[in-house]
Amino acid sequence: xxxxxxxxxxxxxxxxxxxxxxxxxxxxxxxxxxxxxxxxxxxxxxxxxxxxxxxxxxxxxxxxxxxxxxxxxxxxxxxxxxxxxxxxxxxxxxxxxxxxxxxxxxxxxxxxxxxxxxxxxxxxxxxxxxxxxxxxxxxxxxxxxxxxxxxxxxxxxxxxxxxxxxxxxxxxxxxxxxxxxxxxxxxxxxxxxxxxxxxxxxxxxxxxxxxxxxxxxxxxxxxxxxxxxxxxxxxxxxxxxxxxxxxxxxxxxxxxxxxxxxxxxxxxxxxxxxxxxxxxxxxxxxxxxxxxxxxxxxxxxxxxxxxxxxxxxxxxxxxxxxxxxxxxxxxxxxxxxxxxxxxxxxxxxxxxxxxxxxxxxxxxxxxxxxxxxxxxxxxxxxxxxxxxxxxxxxxxxxxxxxxxxxxxxxxxxxxxxxxxxxxxxxxxxxxxxxxxxxxxxxxxxxxxxxxxxxxxxxxxxxxxxxxxxxxx
Numbered sequence: 001x002x003x004x005x006x007x008x009x010x011x012x013x014x015x016x017x018x019x020x021x022x023x024x025x026x027x028x029x030x031x032x033x034x035x036x037x038x039x040x041x042x043x044x045x046x047x048x049x050x051x052x053x054x055x056x057x058x059x060x061x062x063x064x065x066x067x068x069x070x071x072x073x074x075x076x077x078x079x080x081x082x083x084x085x086x087x088x089x090x091x092x093x094x095x096x097x098x099x100x101x102x103x104x105x106x107x108x109x110x111x112x113x114x115x116x117x118x119x120x121x122x123x124x125x126x127x128x129x130x131x132x133x134x135x136x137x138x139x140x141x142x143x144x145x146x147x148x149x150x151x152x153x154x155x156x157x158x159x160x161x162x163x164x165x166x167x168x169x170x171x172x173x174x175x176x177x178x179x180x181x182x183x184x185x186x187x188x189x190x191x192x193x194x195x196x197x198x199x200x201x202x203x204x205x206x207x208x209x210x211x212x213x214x215x216x217x218x219x220x221x222x223x224x225x226x227x228x229x230x231x232x233x234x235x236x237x238x239x240x241x242x243x244x245x246x247x248x249x250x251x252x253x254x255x256x257x258x259x260x261x262x263x264x265x266x267x268x269x270x271x272x273x274x275x276x277x278x279x280x281x282x283x284x285x286x287x288x289x290x291x292x293x294x295x296x297x298x299x300x301x302x303x304x305x306x307x308x309x310x311x312x313x314x315x316x317x318x319x320x321x322x323x324x325x326x327x328x329x330x331x332x333x334x335x336x337x338x339x340x341x342x343x344x345x346x347x348x349x350x351x352x353x354x355x356x357x358x359x360x361x362x363x364x365x366x367x368x369x370x371x372x373x374x375x376x377x378x379x380x381x382x383x384x385x386x387x388x389x390x391x392x393x394x395x396x397x398x399x400x401x402x403x404x405x406x407x408x409x410x411x412x413x414x415x416x417x418x419x420x421x422x423x424x425x426x427x428x429x430x431x432x433x434x435x436x437x438x439x440x441x442x443x444x445x446x447x448x449x450x451x452x453x454x455x456x457x458x459x460x461x462x463x464x465x466x467x468x469x470x471x472x
Contacts, residue, residue: 024048024165027346033338034099035111041066041096041119045345047136048165050157055143057351058158059135061086061126063096063119073173073467075124075211076159076189080180080450082151082366084358085134086126089179091332093452094118094459095126099331108338109331116456121464123169124177125162129155132362134336137351147365151185156192163203170203176210179450180396183215187374194381209384211463214396214449217404219369223253225400230273232399233281233392240268278395280448286324332357372404379408382436386466390447390454391427398443405441410434419462419472426458429472442472 026046030038042064047057065072079089091098096117100110118124128134130146131154138144146154163170176190190210197204216222231241244252247261255262277285335341336355378385387405389398410432418425419442427443444451444458452459465472 024161026165029344032111032344033340034109034335040113047348048158048161050154051143055139056131056154057137058131058154059128061090063090063124065121065123066096066119067121069123070168071172073122073175074169075122075175075177077124077126078129078178078182078185080182081133081358082130082181082364083133083360083362085128087134087332087336088357090126092328093450094124099335101328101331104331106334109335116460118460118463120460121467127155127158130362130364132359135347135352135355145363148184148368152188152192155185155189156196160201160203163205171206173208174206175208179213179215181216183212183217184368184371186210186212186215187371187378191374191377211386213388213451214390214393216396218372220253221404222396222400224251225397225403226394227252229394229397229399230269235276235281236269236272240265240272244269276394279393280454281392281394283448284322284324286326329357372407376408379410379434379437385439387439388442388444388451388462390449390451391443391445392447393449395449402441405432405439410439414471421458421461426461440466440472
């Protein structure tokens with residue numbers, strides 16, 4: 001009976017492909033410049049058209065699970081920004097390969113394998129979204145206009161078409177996943193999938209839940225939480241904290257410009273943190289980034305600073321310069337702009353002239369400020385959710401995440417406790433429940449905004465335990 005069902009799904013997929021998937025392309029990448037020999041993992045790249053007449057061509061990287069791809073989960077991954085490429089998450093966080101940053105000299109970087117890749121337990125689609133990000137492009141100028149709501153629609157259309165092209169993954173457990181600004185899109189895309197299933201749209205998707213790291217959820221809540229976080233981390237004094245709390249009435253984002261007491265309190269706070277790294281408070285705030293002051297205490301894009309070669313330069317040989325994490329991203333620009341790399345990735349000629357890890361110039365309307373209602377909707381259903389936070393991230397602090405989780409009115413099933421890796425505390429976790437809905441929250445000790453970039457071993461352990469439904 002199961003074999004008959006699989007054949008039926010395959011036939012439906014074939015017929016639907018004939019109807020609306022003529023614009024798609026996909027290629028298996030067996031070798032990459034910077035790596036000697038055949039890649040020891042399966043990498044696929046391609047384009048899928050969405051929107052009117054497929055005017056938007058979304059580029060993706062697909063890395064197949066190195067364990068059991070026929071049964072392992074499928075992650076649909078959203079990087080932050082908006083405007084940051086999926087390649088950033090693949091290379092610097094959870095993908096199967098990375099760059100030899102330590103020996104990078106400005107030429108084409110060497111590729112290293114990532115022993116803590118999430119492909120140890122899952123297959124992952126990394127998407128260049130929205131249009132104008134990475135290698136995604138539009139056929140018309142109007143096609144480059146996007147927004148939160150359009151991104152959700154485009155993502156769902158993309159995923160439908162991708163699964164029709166890959167019917168062998170239709171039955172795999174599906175999780176919408178991502179981080180940072182992607183946190184807004186994750187629950188919205190998950191709901192779009194659920195509604196599509198309920199409407200009988202093909203193919204049926206095996207949605208199991210979603211995964212979110214340091215994700216935006218409620219704009220005002222996310223930014224307001226930075227003040228108590230600064231206080232907890234001893235970056236501002238008790239006096240400054242109480243002064244801001246009282247004079248601003250705990251409303252720190254979009255403050256009343258006529259409230260002089262609040263304005264004065266914020267001036268004191270901003271002096272304390274003007275040289276603090278937004279995405280990891282313990283790491284150097286590089287000189288290049290000091291010139292980009294946050295608007296209204298942190299509206300600055302935490303993942304999408306311009307890291308093109310023209311703006312970020314390597315220290316000269318022998319020059320005594322403080323290490324800067326942003327220098328790690330320079331090899332990515334060199335590599336992705338190289339013609340031999342673009343040929344290996346099967347990039348369409350003439351579609352991209354200047355690739356950047358994060359495109360600051362996309363035409364994008366951030367038209368959704370609050371996605372709590374989507375989390376509330378899923379909390380009444382039987383889904384599995386993992387929410388994790390690097391505890392040294394000021395961009396989207398864990399205290400704000402805990403605040404919106406408390407708004408879901410869930411029951412605490414497993415009280416706050418440490419979780420360990422190799423006998424050491426890797427973070428703290430708490431598990432919540434409402435009937436068949438399960439939400440696991442975890443901090444990653446010492447991590448910044450993009451957790452796996454800072455603590456790859458610990459993040460893989462966290463994921464492996466959660467996927468297998470074991471306690472962290």
